[in-house]
Amino acid sequence: MSVARFWRKIPQRYNLLGTKCETCGRHFFPPRTFCPDCRRAGKIVDHKFAGSGTIVTYSVIHTASEQYEALTPYVIAIVKLDEGPQITTQIVCRPDHAKIGMRVKSVFRRIATDGESGIIHYGTKFVPVE
Amino acid sequence: MRDVAVIGVGCTKFGEKWACSFRDLFVEAGSLALKDAHLAGENIDAMYVGNMSAGRFIAQEHIGALIADYAGMATRHIPSTRVEAACASGGLAFRQAVIAVASGMEDIVVAAGVEKMTDVEPGISTDALTGAADREWEGFMGATFPGLYAMIAQDYMHRYPLTREQLAQVAVKNHYNGARNPIAQFQQEITIDTVIRSTMVAEPLRLFDCSPITDGAAAVIVAPLERAREFTDTPIRVLASAQASDTIALHDRRDISTLDASVVAGQRAFKMAKVTRKEIDMVEVHDCFSIAEICAIEDLGFCKKGTAGRFTADGETALGGKIPVNTSGGLKACGHPVGATGIKQVCEIVQQLRGEAGKRQIDGAKIGMTHNVGGTGATVAVHILGRV
Numbered sequence: 109m110s111v112a113r114f115w116r117k118i119p120q121r122y123n124l125l126g127t128k129c130e131t132c133g134r135h136f137f138p139p140r141t142f143c144p145d146c147r148r149a150g151k152i153v154d155h156k157f158a159g160s161g162t163i164v165t166y167s168v169i170h171t172a173s174e175q176y177e178a179l180t181p182y183v184i185a186i187v188k189l190d191e192g193p194q195i196t197t198q199i200v201c202r203p204d205h206a207k208i209g210m211r212v213k214s215v216f217r218r219i220a221t222d223g224e225s226g227i228i229h230y231g232t233k234f235v236p237v238e
Numbered sequence: 239m240r241d242v243a244v245i246g247v248g249c250t251k252f253g254e255k256w257a258c259s260f261r262d263l264f265v266e267a268g269s270l271a272l273k274d275a276h277l278a279g280e281n282i283d284a285m286y287v288g289n290m291s292a293g294r295f296i297a298q299e300h301i302g303a304l305i306a307d308y309a310g311m312a313t314r315h316i317p318s319t320r321v322e323a324a325c326a327s328g329g330l331a332f333r334q335a336v337i338a339v340a341s342g343m344e345d346i347v348v349a350a351g352v353e354k355m356t357d358v359e360p361g362i363s364t365d366a367l368t369g370a371a372d373r374e375w376e377g378f379m380g381a382t383f384p385g386l387y388a389m390i391a392q393d394y395m396h397r398y399p400l401t402r403e404q405l406a407q408v409a410v411k412n413h414y415n416g417a418r419n420p421i422a423q424f425q426q427e428i429t430i431d432t433v434i435r436s437t438m439v440a441e442p443l444r445l446f447d448c449s450p451i452t453d454g455a456a457a458v459i460v461a462p463l464e465r466a467r468e469f470t471d472t473p474i475r476v477l478a479s480a481q482a483s484d485t486i487a488l489h490d491r492r493d494i495s496t497l498d499a500s501v502v503a504g505q506r507a508f509k510m511a512k513v514t515r516k517e518i519d520m521v522e523v524h525d526c527f528s529i530a531e532i533c534a535i536e537d538l539g540f541c542k543k544g545t546a547g548r549f550t551a552d553g554e555t556a557l558g559g560k561i562p563v564n565t566s567g568g569l570k571a572c573g574h575p576v577g578a579t580g581i582k583q584v585c586e587i588v589q590q591l592r593g594e595a596g597k598r599q600i601d602g603a604k605i606g607m608t609h610n611v612g613g614t615g616a617t618v619a620v621h622i623l624g625r626v
Contacts, residue, residue: 109378117374138375138487165396165494167388168441169380173368174361176380184381186389186489194489196376203441208396219379231379 111227121231124214126193128155135191159214161189161234168203175220187212187234198233211237241463242339243473244623246275247585252454252573253423260296260354261308267455267578268309268350275459275469279310282459283344285318286334288327288351289577294366296357305350324370325526327351328456328580329481329610329619335460336479336621345461351578352455363451367576370613372487384448384527386488386614388440391529394495395442397544400532402442404547406433408528409446409571411556412564416571418597423452423573433528447528452573456581458588463626472592477605478511478622480504488614497615500537504620507607508539511622515539518622519603520590521561522583524611525568531555534609535563538620557598565590565598580610580619591625 119125126137130151134143137157143150166185169176176182183199183206199206200215212234219231248270250263258266264287272278287305292298306318321331328351335349355363368377371386381389394400410430416422433446459469466473482503485491492498508514521538525531532546540561541549549555555563566572566586569579587606589595605624611617 113374138372164489165389165393167385167392167443168438169382169385169388170438170440171364171384172380172382173365176382177361179380182380184379184385184389186494196372196379196381196487196489198380208392229378 109222109229114227114229122216124157124159124232126155126157127152135193137189137193137195157189157191160237161187161212163199163206163208163210163212164188164194165208166199166206168206185234200233200235205236213237239340240342242336242460242476243463243466243626244458244476244584244588245461245466245469245473246271246277246459247457247588248274249421249456249582249585250454251421252452252575254356255453256356258453260292260298260352261304263354263453263455264305264350264352264457265308267352267457268348271348271457271459277346277459277469280314281346282311282316282348283346284316284338285348285350286331287318287320288329288331288580289320290322290324290327290353291366291369291576292354294358294369295363296354323617324612325524325576326580326610326612326617326619327577328582329608329621330580330617332458332581332584332621333479333481333619336476339460339462345465347460348457349460349581350455350457351581353575353577354453355451355575356453360451376487376489382440384443385440387527387529388443389488390495390533390614391442394529394532397495399544400547402434403430404551405447405528405532406430407550408525408531409433411550412525412568412570415557415565415598416567419567419572422567422571423450424567424571443527443529449526449569449574452575454573454575454578454582456578456585458581458584473626474588474591475624475626476621477513477624478507480506480510480620482506482618484616486613486616491615495533496543497533497537497611497618499615499618500534500609500611503618504538507620507622513605513622517605518561518607519605520565520587520600521563521607521609522566522568522586523563523609525564525570526574526611528570530611531563531568538609557600562600565595565600580608583608583610584621584623587623591623
């Protein structure tokens with residue numbers, strides 16, 4: 109991912125900064141700038157998510173693309189944030205520890221490195237709460 | 239709107255074709271289809287080409303013009319258009335060709351699909367395929383394409399009865415059919431043991447739950463039904479062409495293990511064709527992973543939600559079953575050159591309806607269906623074809 113492409117989403121990736129439609133109250137992460145329900149009547153504002161949620165489904169990745177190979181086996185999951193939206197993320201835990209329904213909270217982690225001399229991508233992963 | 243018929247089909251053998259270039263592949267498929275329709279290049283009015291990612295796989299864009307050129311059409315200046323919807327590119331190219339003929343704008347139109355995937359390292363092809371999902375919010379987090387379908391499988395197995403063995407049976411059945419298809423990439427039968435002992439890719443999906451990396455091309459020729467007999471004694475009528483879309487990311491779906499786009503495209507197709515599910519003699523569904531076939535036969539309404547595992551284990555989707563699924567071997571055994579798959583599905587159904595499917599022939603087949611998925615269900619194309 110190019111520097112500009114990563115850099116422009118730093119607030120969202122580092123701090124779970126999404127959006128919210130003030131017209132209908134629906135929350136968006138990943139952020140949307142257009143509310144699919146209210147359409148042009150929607151009023152989109154930034155919203156910082158609290159960072160807690162529940163695992164909806166998950167998998168343990170054993171075969172990854174190049175950038176993520178060193179991490180295998182690692183847990184990816186769809187987490188339903190308490191405010192409503194669902195996101196795809198990694199769970200930092202033993203691969204056999206992840207469960208559907210598990211409560212998780214957000215942590216700041218390194219995601220991947222763009223080659224040996226490229227930029228380091230940071231972002232939000234989740235850890236089990238208990 | 240005019241009625242449309244398929245008057246010719248052609249398909250290369252699928253596989254790791256290191257000796258064949260991108261150009262070799264589509265020229266071969268196109269020539270086979272023209273020969274099948276007793277046509278020459280000068281009869282062609284337009285072309286639509288399904289291709290997902292030539293830019294990543296062979297660093298070549300502008301595929302529409304390239305194909306027209308190497309098919310010998312450059313001096314005739316026919317319109318040639320590339321269509322892209324990830325793994326559903328072929329299905330959409332076919333639909334565009336059908337629309338062009340139905341509208342009356344064009345008469346004889348080629349719908350082709352081609353993908354040359356083995357010119358890059360496996361890591362690069364895996365990454366290119368991840369582009370079928372949401373790059374910024376799925377791929378960036380380390381979700382591979384098998385990983386996304388694995389999450390569908392985990393959700394499904396958490397909510398419905400589906401055993402590891404029943405899931406494996408999808409691949410076993412598709413390899414059985416592939417072993418009876420001369421163009422299939424894998425023509426060996428396998429057992430449930432083969433699947434559940436293979437390398438883990440993304441839990442619970444193992445290597446034999448996944449479709450392979452494949453080179454291949456397929457082409458079909460469509461014409462107005464009223465002219466079809468000029469070219470062939472066995473025209474196959476296009477009874478329905480439907481397409482639906484959904485959120486690009488799996489995490490934004492209403493239900494993780496239902497592809498709403500499949501449900502909607504299926505309903506639209508049945509309504510347009512005015513046929514019922516019971517009238518379908520066989521269906522080619524998009525089994526990029528074993529779990530995808532489980533979801534597909536439920537989403538299209540061939541069995542109830544949560545019952546596809548038993549339905550499959552009971553042999554209802556096998557060649558002699560209630561509704562034979564993926565008689566070609568599907569994406570799993572026939573291979574999955576992404577852009578070509580949707581067209582290959584049409585080729586298979588046409589061969590079945592003409593009674594030319596050899597050892598995998600469904601006796602007396604009259605109506606067949608194709609189901610082609612892009613990404614994890616963000617695009618779905620469904621077609622229904624019938625004997626005239």
